[in-house]
Amino acid sequence: MKNTVATLLKQKQSGDKITMLTAYDYTTAKIFDECGVNSILVGDSLGMVMLGYENTLAVTMEDMIHHTAAVSRGAENAFVVADMPFMSYQVSVREAVINAGRLIKEGGATAVKLEGGAEVCEQIRAIVNASIPVVAHLGLTPQSVNVFGGFKVQGKSLDKAKKLIDDAVKIQEAGACAVVLEGIPAKLAEIITKKLAIPTIGIGAGGGCDGQVLVYQDMLGLTVGHTPKFVKRFAEAGDLIRSGVSNYINETKNGTFPSEEHTYSVDEEIIDKLAGEVD
Numbered sequence: 001m002k003n004t005v006a007t008l009l010k011q012k013q014s015g016d017k018i019t020m021l022t023a024y025d026y027t028t029a030k031i032f033d034e035c036g037v038n039s040i041l042v043g044d045s046l047g048m049v050m051l052g053y054e055n056t057l058a059v060t061m062e063d064m065i066h067h068t069a070a071v072s073r074g075a076e077n078a079f080v081v082a083d084m085p086f087m088s089y090q091v092s093v094r095e096a097v098i099n100a101g102r103l104i105k106e107g108g109a110t111a112v113k114l115e116g117g118a119e120v121c122e123q124i125r126a127i128v129n130a131s132i133p134v135v136a137h138l139g140l141t142p143q144s145v146n147v148f149g150g151f152k153v154q155g156k157s158l159d160k161a162k163k164l165i166d167d168a169v170k171i172q173e174a175g176a177c178a179v180v181l182e183g184i185p186a187k188l189a190e191i192i193t194k195k196l197a198i199p200t201i202g203i204g205a206g207g208g209c210d211g212q213v214l215v216y217q218d219m220l221g222l223t224v225g226h227t228p229k230f231v232k233r234f235a236e237a238g239d240l241i242r243s244g245v246s247n248y249i250n251e252t253k254n255g256t257f258p259s260e261e262h263t264y265s266v267d268e269e270i271i272d273k274l275a276g277e278v279d
């Protein structure tokens with residue numbers, strides 16, 4: 001069944017948890033779609049997990065369109081959300097609408113996601129007016145890493161928690177169809193989830209949200225080094241890949257690959273006739 005803004009909203013209303021995973025290419029998107037994930041996010045996290053940057057700030061519109069188009073070709077039923085990269089919507093409402101439109105027209109996404117609360121409501125309103133669904137993103141918004149002074153949990157003081165609740169209400173009023181809540185205390189995410197009519201999708205925001213989202217390299221055990229507290233490694237795909245690649249190297253070097261079963265044959269007669277060609 002095709003996932004849409006309407007089906008996601010129904011899921012909130014019925015208490016059926018929304019599942020969202022990031023993907024950045026055709027093959028991965030096709031697998032996740034076949035598994036039945038409700039939504040695929042082409043996150044600007046691709047800057048870190050696909051392109052090797054330290055954060056998401058260098059990601060461009062061209063990067064996002066390139067990866068979103070690949071994901072859209074692989075996702076038949078999942079609701080495809082494309083991130084608006086840093087500086088593609090902050091400068092002006094006009095630029096925000098043009099860039100959101102490119103992610104839909106050229107990338108084939110169904111919705112766009114942008115970070116921020118009250119300060120981006122004008123952009124949300126204008127993009128929604130252009131008939132493009134918008135997913136908002138509050139809390140530990142990675143594009144503000146330099147303002148936060150690192151990837152730090154947000155909304156821990158009374159003032160900051162109140163501001164987040166206020167922002168959540170404002171982005172809903174501006175027309176957002178859902179909101180990602182990242183890196184905030186679980187109890188605060190629960191309050192926001194109860195207050196809003198639109199679905200909340202949490203990452204590091206506890207189990208009280210209407211759904212969850214994870215970066216797939218984290219949840220499949222592909223990332224090395226520090227794993228944030230909120231990440232559960234549902235598989236160790238990195239080990240599987242390491243083992244497969246080591247087997248390939250060993251078998252190629254010792255001559256067991258390619259064997260007969262992976263080799264094309266030709267009539268011996270033809271080979272005999274070619275015998276003179278070797279010299």
Ligand code: KIV
Pocket residue numbers: 022041042043044045046083180182203213215
């Ligand atoms: O870019 C991304 O992958 C995201 C998720 C972490 C929500 O925004």
